Amino acid sequence: MRSDLAFALRGVGTAVSGTFALRDVSFELPTGYVMGLIGANGAGKTTTIRCLLGMRPIDTGEIELLGHRLPGPVDLRQDVGVVFDHAHLVGDWRLVQVERTLRPFYERWDGVRYRQLLDEFGLDLRAKVKDLSRGMSMKLMIAVALSHHARLLVFDEPTSGLDPVARDELVGIIGDFLLDEGRSVLFSTHITADLDRIGDYVTLIHDGRIVRTGTKDELLDAYRVVRGGPDDLSGAVGVQLIGVRRTSTGAQALVRTEEADLLGGNVLIEAPTLEEIAVHVGARVPRRSPDPGAESHRDADPHPAAEPHHGAGPDHGAGPDHGASRHEPDSSMSTKGIA
């Protein structure tokens, strides 16, 4: 086992009543860095985290956590701090009682640090868990994790219910935590702005599969956003358009960087943001029978493919999720469209 990895998932699959929730999921995080796990709601982020923490059985593959293959020794959890989107503590416990309750379980519990952190985070020892706001209860869980000297912090959607100030504070806390190079952070999010700056590694998950994993820069370098007039993006040979969106004024898609130049001069080629990558990749059609209840409702567009969307405003350059637009499945142009 390589000890310079905070964790590694190798070919992990897990099924719920026959259907795969995760399939062949493989990614790893070197010790000392932050990884963001990004994907739409329902893409499999939480399931992945639960598997990583040994809270959910896996059907295939293996998981390595802090140098141990799961299920490792129970004491492995001494080193892991977990912050889920809901505090898993009794609402009527006061923060003093939280400490008294958890302290016996942790060999390296540091009561002084706990009090310091609560103080730093503006949390009152006499407050009850149920009276804390979303951001505060997250800080409480962070304080707990830091007080038992966790080496790996795992957050599930930490920023989803937080206001911008609290999110910024979280970024600062993570920065402080990582001053020690033996520590690592994994967090799942669908708000990519948090990762644009502090993320070292990014794993993009969609429909229970890993689309891409690596350093953030590798991910950003791998793709380009291309924009052009309504017809500019069609007909290029050897270019796979990912999550094309067409409006009456133009079209936008994600392409792999090495293919971007094949699109010709009329097309605007730009470096993508993580959000653009997430949005376009998320718009890919899952290759399976149509399921009206599936999350990729964008793909279930009733309009025929070639017709430009009527009523689209002159806003083709606007944000990736504006209403008058439409996503298409991968339109691989490699064979069609040649005169």
Place this chain on the structure above:
Amino acid sequence: MTAIARMAMLDLRTVAPYSSQGLLIFGAEILLFANKPTVLLPVLVLLFTSTLTANPFNIADKANLETLYAVLPLSRRSVVFGHYAWALACFLATATVGAPLAVLFARAQHVPFDGRTLVTVLTLSWALFALNVAIQFPLLIRLGYSRTNYLASVLPSVVVVGVVYRMHLNVPSVRSWLPLILWVAGAVAIVASAAVTLAVDRKRVRYRPPAHDDRPGRQQSADR
């Protein structure tokens, strides 16, 4: 402190914020049956202890403590056995408070209550407790409080009432039996119950060893 004791302690801490209500009910039940010293302890075990032992599960359901148990450095085995240890502690506490009170109330009311009666009462209480926990806990631990609520609270009572009725299990009849048998039977029931719980629980958080697939290097890119 062993992991099991820590887990039992966690159960205690779970119900601790609600202790005043519990004590109030406890006191009320004692007062209610103060004039019947011989049945006081069995009644307390049936009415009070059985609810108290189930209480952590109720709170755990609401507060999502299953996640906490999974996050804490605690084996699943310690969680299961810790819950049983908590139940035993509840019984001990009830008996420690209830038995002297029963003796005291008997004295005050000039009801005969000798050592033999005390042993009998304790034995009966233990049998009731053991039967209750042995039935209740596998359900509570496997399914959680909210899904078991009805089942777990009704089933033991039905069985207990049925047993008492069928076997004419009252103080004089128990006195004539060998109390030892009941003690042992209760202990066996609890141990068997814990074993069953562990078995069904393992099914729930089972970890299957990875199936070694010899597929060649897997791709992790956008093309698939």
Place this chain on the structure above:
Amino acid sequence: MRVVLSNSSGVPLYQQIKEQVGTAILSGELAEGDALPSVRALARDLRISIITTTRAYTELAAEGFIATVPGKGAYVLPLDSALVREQLLRQVEDGLQTALDAARRAGLQRDDLIQILDGLIQAERHDAGSGVPSDSGAVR
């Protein structure tokens, strides 16, 4: 040490750090032996990824500006005059290249360019005060 990052300049963050620290060293603002924050502390303070600060420091070290001490931090190396000269020369080349590209688009000839350059040099002589050449690459 002063580092001010722009999110909208289009210049990669590591490049911005590298340029600003490099400029500070060349200008003497950071002297030989001065300690720089560790990559992790810098990443925390700037709220950027550790990989980014590591890359900036690695390149600064490769160019001989700083030395990094694993686990501790980094410090400024003595300024090698040849190195400084090389850096400055490169800046001059970069600036002239930009000018050349613009000139080509404007249709200017070689003589026009030289004339402009002479004019600039003369204007600078008149303005005796401002002796420091402006750095086009740095962010304000």
